[in-house]
Amino acid sequence: MPSMAQGEPRSSVQNSKPNFSMRQKITEHRKSLPIASVEKRLIEEVRKNDILIIVGETGSGKTTQLPQFLYNAGFCREGKMIGITQPRRIAAVTVAKRVAEECEVQLGQKVGYSIRFDDTTSNVTRLKYMTDGLLLREALLDPHLSRYSVIIVDEAHDRSVHTDVLLALLKKIQRARLKPIGEKTEIGHMALEMQTKTRDENGPQQNGVLRGCQGRKLSPLKLIIMSASLDARVFSEYYGGAKAVHVQGRQFPVDILYTVHPESDYIDAALVTIFQIHMEEKPGDILVFLTGQDEIESVERLVQERLQHLPEEKRKLLPIPIFSALPSEQQMKAFAAAPPGFRKVILATNIAETSITIPGIRYVIDPGFVKARTYDPRKGMESLDVVPASKAQTLQRSGRAGREVPGKCFRLYPEREFEKLEDSTKPEIKRCNLSNIILQLKALGIEDIIGFDFIDKPSSGAIVKALAELHSLGALTDDGKLEDPAGYQMSRLPLEPIYSKALILANQFNCLEEMLITVAVLTVESIFYDPREKREEARTARNHFASVEGDHLTYLSVYRESDEFLEKKNVAGSGNNIDKIMKKWCKENFVNSRSLKHARDIYRQIREHVVQMGFNVSSCGSDMLEFRRCLAASFFLKAAQRQLDGTYRALESGEIVHIHPTSVLFRAKPECVIFDELMQTSKKYIKNVTRIDPLWLAELAPHHYKTE
Numbered sequence: 175m176p177s178m179a180q181g182e183p184r185s186s187v188q189n190s191k192p193n194f195s196m197r198q199k200i201t202e203h204r205k206s207l208p209i210a211s212v213e214k215r216l217i218e219e220v221r222k223n224d225i226l227i228i229v230g231e232t233g234s235g236k237t238t239q240l241p242q243f244l245y246n247a248g249f250c251r252e253g254k255m256i257g258i259t260q261p262r263r264i265a266a267v268t269v270a271k272r273v274a275e276e277c278e279v280q281l282g283q284k285v286g287y288s289i290r291f292d293d294t295t296s297n298v299t300r301l302k303y304m305t306d307g308l309l310l311r312e313a314l315l316d317p318h319l320s321r322y323s324v325i326i327v328d329e330a331h332d333r334s335v336h337t338d339v340l341l342a343l344l345k346k347i348q349r350a351r352l353k354p355i356g357e358k359t360e361i362g363h364m365a366l367e368m369q370t371k372t373r374d375e376n377g378p379q380q381n382g383v384l385r386g387c388q389g390r391k392l393s394p395l396k397l398i399i400m401s402a403s404l405d406a407r408v409f410s411e412y413y414g415g416a417k418a419v420h421v422q423g424r425q426f427p428v429d430i431l432y433t434v435h436p437e438s439d440y441i442d443a444a445l446v447t448i449f450q451i452h453m454e455e456k457p458g459d460i461l462v463f464l465t466g467q468d469e470i471e472s473v474e475r476l477v478q479e480r481l482q483h484l485p486e487e488k489r490k491l492l493p494i495p496i497f498s499a500l501p502s503e504q505q506m507k508a509f510a511a512a513p514p515g516f517r518k519v520i521l522a523t524n525i526a527e528t529s530i531t532i533p534g535i536r537y538v539i540d541p542g543f544v545k546a547r548t549y550d551p552r553k554g555m556e557s558l559d560v561v562p563a564s565k566a567q568t569l570q571r572s573g574r575a576g577r578e579v580p581g582k583c584f585r586l587y588p589e590r591e592f593e594k595l596e597d598s599t600k601p602e603i604k605r606c607n608l609s610n611i612i613l614q615l616k617a618l619g620i621e622d623i624i625g626f627d628f629i630d631k632p633s634s635g636a637i638v639k640a641l642a643e644l645h646s647l648g649a650l651t652d653d654g655k656l657e658d659p660a661g662y663q664m665s666r667l668p669l670e671p672i673y674s675k676a677l678i679l680a681n682q683f684n685c686l687e688e689m690l691i692t693v694a695v696l697t698v699e700s701i702f703y704d705p706r707e708k709r710e711e712a713r714t715a716r717n718h719f720a721s722v723e724g725d726h727l728t729y730l731s732v733y734r735e736s737d738e739f740l741e742k743k744n745v746a747g748s749g750n751n752i753d754k755i756m757k758k759w760c761k762e763n764f765v766n767s768r769s770l771k772h773a774r775d776i777y778r779q780i781r782e783h784v785v786q787m788g789f790n791v792s793s794c795g796s797d798m799l800e801f802r803r804c805l806a807a808s809f810f811l812k813a814a815q816r817q818l819d820g821t822y823r824a825l826e827s828g829e830i831v832h833i834h835p836t837s838v839l840f841r842a843k844p845e846c847v848i849f850d851e852l853m854q855t856s857k858k859y860i861k862n863v864t865r866i867d868p869l870w871l872a873e874l875a876p877h878h879y880k881t882e
């Protein structure tokens with residue numbers, strides 16, 4: 175399978191069996207971890223308790239060691255697997271690689287990882303690291319997760335929406351696994367029907383139940399919830415008084431240092447700290463937590479600039495960005511050793527906050543902020559605000575040091591400010607659009623979403639809004655069941671429901687090729703590179719991509735021109751050269767080369783998905799009218815009409831909004847548009863906007879708009 179996240183060349187693990195001294199080093203290292211001294215006790219607790227909560231310091235060995243302990247204790251007998259979920263892809267990949275190394279096996283043998291579009295596991299894999307979202311998708315196909323004997327939900331403090339849904343679902347699955355096969359369960363009936371459909375073709379199933387299995391029980395499922403910074407009481411209560419154990423101690427100390435006074439400009443404070451460490455502290459790499467791609471890219475430039483003012487011998491400082499929109503192979507650069515004599519300074523978002531070990535990190539700089547996405551279901555509006563990190567997050571951040579050697583964490587605020595921080599981050603489920611997750615729950619056969627046993631219930635308003643949205647998009651029937659086939663198709667595509675809908679419709683409008691490109695570009699962070707100091711220059715350079723019809727068509731033209739450019743240069747298949755040539759083209763055109771590369775990756779992967787679904791990828795050629803009509807038919811819930819004063823009214827929510835200054839339609843102000851995002855920053859802005867004819871709305875979405 176091609177991959178959105180190819181990761182480091184697998185050969186690093188596949189081809190190299192550790193030599194004797196390395197093996198010895200790893201064995202000694204494993205023995206020295208705090209968790210090693212409690213191996214027996216932990217195994218006993220897992221045997222005694224079906225649900226166990228484990229809290230242990232960062233770096234104590236939970237993620238890498240516990241699965242190996244369980245394997246050695248026989249939990250993988252009879253071909254069963256241990257699944258370990260992570261909120262982030264990068265953690266699933268890097269931890270699996272490390273554990274494969276420790277086990278001296280090739281990745282994909284006993285140890286593997288599986289993340290969206292990238293599965294390295296095989297039928298001999300027993301320790302499977304994966305994202306929480308991926309395990310949810312697996313439950314669609316195997317509703318009892320019958321291949322697993324143990325599921326470890328790692329980093330549960332993170333409270334991603336997928337973790338929360340998984341916590342509830344696993345509770346149900348655990349109960350269902352204790353019931354005899356064939357008996358009705360809370361999750362099983364619809365899923366068993368699904369199995370009947372597929373397995374009937376091979377014959378061994380009858381009425382949704384494996385023939386000959388009626389009355390038999392599946393083996394029980396053990397569930398372990400783990401983190402360094404979770405409130406064990408909350409989880410214990412949720413699981414009816416589940417046992418919690420604490421693993422004491424950490425391997426290396428981390429000194430926490432605070433500033434004396436509050437810093438007015440945390441970017442500048444971070445830069446000063448980076449250079450102070452570089453000039454004054456012992457060798458060792460630096461990890462800086464910033465809030466997003468823009469900030470990271472500007473700090474990257476500022477570090478480069480300031481280095482020019484240092485004497486030649488002091489310039490050996492290498493900034494390396496890492497954020498989620500970066501293609502995986504670029505993310506992996508953070509994990510490679512710095513060239514001899516150099517010090518790495520890794521500029522990261524909270525993608526690097528939990529679970530991972532970045533070799534070489536001795537210093538962490540934590541300005542104490544994070545970019546938090548909040549969704550207002552009533553207005554259908556997102557806001558992205560920079561807010562103080564929680565105590566749990568700052569603890570995780572400092573825990574990225576002190577993993578190989580003693581470390582230091584520089585918190586760029588006074589200690590008294592730390593005390594004021596919230597203990598934990600607000601669960602994502604309480605601040606996100608629920609339509610995607612509800613679609614998945616429906617596909618899992620869960621009908622009563624409002625009554626679903628969430629650890630923290632989202633507001634019923636948010637649930638009702640998401641259900642209505644799914645109904646309008648044609649994913650749900652009038653009585654809230656999955657629509658056949660659209661609802662099933664949408665739940666299978668790993669995209670937001672509105673994008674899946676756009677692909678399904680594009681198949682009918684014969685513009686699937688154009689929609690695949692558009693959805694891929696919309697999925698990545700901004701395709702344009704817009705440096706503050708060169709805004710006008712950037713605008714002029716990009717003028718020739720601009721379409722009078724709007725941003726979606728503009729993105730198509732960027733994507734296609736870059737394709738044509740590559741073809742013209744006739745460099746296809748010339749490896750690294752492509753990268754260099756593309757980077758130059760991107761720089762001249764103020765296109766973000768990382769985002770473009772990422773979009774290409776996503777395009778390839780979703781194309782494969784729709785082809786598997788039997789769609790024919792055809793193009794509407796130069797008939798952009800058809801493409802815009804398809805956009806209107808898909809994004810009708812996100813339409814806005816110009817007002818007399820030049821502002822717009824979002825038709826669904828009635829909100830008064832403005833076209834974002836980065837849109838090609840910012841000045842043109844057409845009468846009616848569809849948009850992709852409604853976001854509150856300094857104003858309420860709509861982003862990624864395309865001109866449509868208002869009459870199309872009634873014609874193409876008659877269930878939602880009346881003709882007048």
Ligand SMILES: Nc1ncnc2c1ncn2[C@@H]1O[C@H](COP(=O)(O)OP(=O)(O)OP(=O)(O)O)[C@@H](O)[C@H]1O
Pocket residue numbers: 207230231232233234235236237238239268269272401402425528529530531533573576577578
């Ligand atoms: N990729 C790696 N390279 C080098 N050492 C590693 C790597 N992964 C883990 N380690 C070592 O193993 C130790 C234990 O890591 P592990 O991820 O199991 O800890 P943890 O308790 O799960 O931490 P956290 O709560 O931060 O996720 C690390 O502190 C580090 O010394």
